Amino acid sequence: AFMIVATALVVVRTLIVIWLAALFRRPRRTNFSGPISVVMAAYNEEKVIAETLRTLLATDYRGEIEVVVVDDGSRDQTAAEVERVGQGDSRVRLLQQQNHGKARALQRGLAAAGNGIVVFIDADTQCQRDTLPRLLDPFADERIGAVSGHAKVGNLRTFIARCQALEYTCGFNLDRRAYNRWKCITVVPGAISAIRKDAIDEAGGLSLETLAEDTDLTLSLHRHRQRIVYVPEAIAWTEAPETVRALARQRSRWAYGTLQCLWKHRDMVFNRNYRALGWFSLPSIWFFQIILVAVTPMVDLFLLASLPFGVWSAVLPFIVIFLAMDVLLATLACMLEREPIVRAWRILPMRLIYRPMLSYCIWKAILRAIKGAWVSWGKLERTASVPVRA
Structure with a gap:
């Protein structure tokens, strides 16, 4: 049965x-150029954060940008890499704290953000030059509360990584494309997304109650009737685990965080x-x-x-x-x-x-x-x- x-x-x-x-319609180009804050939490990211910042700062976005990097007690040269890349660039701000976890680091970055639209990007995620312009176009419509970007796996060296690339393509991203039509997107990914700051505040801020803070926040935004859209052209390239052990650790956390969110929002x-x-x-x-x-x-x-x-x-x-x-x-x-x-x-x-x-x-x-x-x-x-x- x-x-x-x-x-x-x-x-x-x-x-x-x-x-x-099949019914998905791509959002129109608006050339939105309002001021934005990019918030990034980092913990032991010395190998990748410099390239992440370089690709981010090379954006074609025409509006005002500030980049707030929160170093969550890294034990390597993450802070030094941020300072090196940001030297002479007033757009980059580095905040340092003891290790309290990603959610608290994002909370601090959000509190320090000075603009009304906040872009969240993971420290290992590289943007294309048109990623931010595409991601932010929908905010020309005041009814839009959040925008999901399109995360893709950039490292395809191992079978495990290639499996994840296909999973992102035919799972996460296809679902968002479909769910966009019925306004029922369940996750605005922390790897690449943009949210109005007042919408986050109205939803209660970033929660510390679950490991999947992006899913938790997305569902809270739905509770407050915020409109969420998906932009497949806002592509960002993330680094996926390349070994079974690393993937198992990551997915165990994801699964646990998802269960927490499902239980918290079971009503x-x-x-x-x-x-x-x-x-x-x-x-x-x-x-x-x-x-x-x-x-x-x-x-x-x-x-x-x-x-x-x-x-x-x-x-x-x-x-x-x-x-x-x-x-x-x-x-x-x-x-x-x-x-x-x-x-x-x-x-x-x-x-x-x-x-x-x-x-x-x-x-x-x-x-x-x-x-x-x-x-x-x-x-x-x-x-x-x-x-x-x-």
Whole structure:
């Protein structure tokens, strides 16, 4: 029964996402040039932060810019790198504090920001020259409260990194393209986004209650009826984990933070006041990103174990449908992002190798949540392997 229900839901959701993505309309160019503040939290980012700042400062954006970098107690030369790049450039300000975590660092940067629109960029994320102009165009409309940019994986040296690149393309970014139509985007990513400062204040500020502060803030913005849009042309290149161990640590934190946000905002699910957010995108996270990811490897193992007994013939059609939907979405996503369609077939080996690891992370997060254990932010070892594209 579970396989029948799950397969039906996968097919329905796939068709809805395809339909909504096809209806997506790119925002018009407005040449918005209001003053902005860029806030960046940094912890042991000496290998990457200089290039991040260089690409950011080389922007084609014509408005006033201030860049606030909060060094969260780094034990390397992060602060020295910021000072070196910012030497003689009054746009760059460095704030230093003891290590209190990313959320507190962002809080301090936000408090120091002097302009009404705040751009959030991760310290390992490189902008293109047109990233900020594209990202900020929608703010010409006073009704827009937040804008999600388009994060892409820039380091493609390992199989693990290439899997994440496809995941960003056919998962995170395709979802935002589709959800934009129904005004139900669930995450304005901390890697590249822009939000009105007064909208953040109205939503209660950046929360310290969850590890996924970007998801938490996005859902709080929805509570206060802020309009959120997605701009696929606002591309920024981020550095993804290149090893299984590093990825598992990152995704365990992400999964735990997502569970925290889902539980904190559980009253929004199936709540008619939140329309598509409550009836489509949030339930999708619960079922497709938590439940299904957790149990799918078990189904795969059951299929393998049933081969000697002939039971597999009853399960195989469902597996084929699942894989077909995966390939269909991946193909559409590659077409929309003008990437080689052949990359969509990478989704098949991902099913056997990559997704079991994600399932492990989900179960680890669930068990930690049940125990009430806290998960630290930890630190992803940087490799500075994202090619400069600015």
